[in-house]
Amino acid sequence: MDDMQKDFSPAADADSIDDMADDMIEMTDEEGNTTLFKILDYFFYNGDEYAILTDSIDEDTTGADRVDCYVMKIVPTTDESGEELEEFVPVEDQKLEAKLMEIATLKLNDDEQADDED
Template sequence: MSEFEKDIVEMEGEDGAVLKLCVERYFYYNGDEYVLLSDDVEENNVEEVSHYVMKVVPDEEEEGMEDFVPVDDDLMDKLVDAAMTTFADEDEDEE
């Protein structure tokens, strides 16, 4: 794990079960903010890590808070490609 603790969010899955997801990174695509989440959280005991991309929108009820909104499948494919390319470039720059 890195020197910084990652944020953990709880969300309700399609089957109604509560999922604990780890915030990996935030990024922008076409002027909108998105977040890359993973189920790479120790409590989940998963062998294969799944990633999710959601749109970040301000919470209308609580100032300073944000909501994560699912995106449609077509946009999801573009976002995953953009995120992986961006993050790979950033990782190379850090080395």
């Protein structure tokens, strides 16, 4: 998980970010390969915003109870035309990454339990 996270370029596809209703972004690695990610949730930690991502997989066809998740920092930027964008940046600090993954796991488990109660 950690290696994949660091292989991806920090900028997400601008069109994907604008269409957040789908909660999907496309990212390109250093070799030019693109991967579609599903945004599961957002959270703040120490004043910074983070997103919990997973590979875009049709859950009905996998049958898996667990999926790999990634936490990326969201950095607001502005392009040449003045349009506001968001970059999804990998977390480089291993201690911070471990803490963020702990928070993400608790958040996802809490959300899952709340869904079960409904």
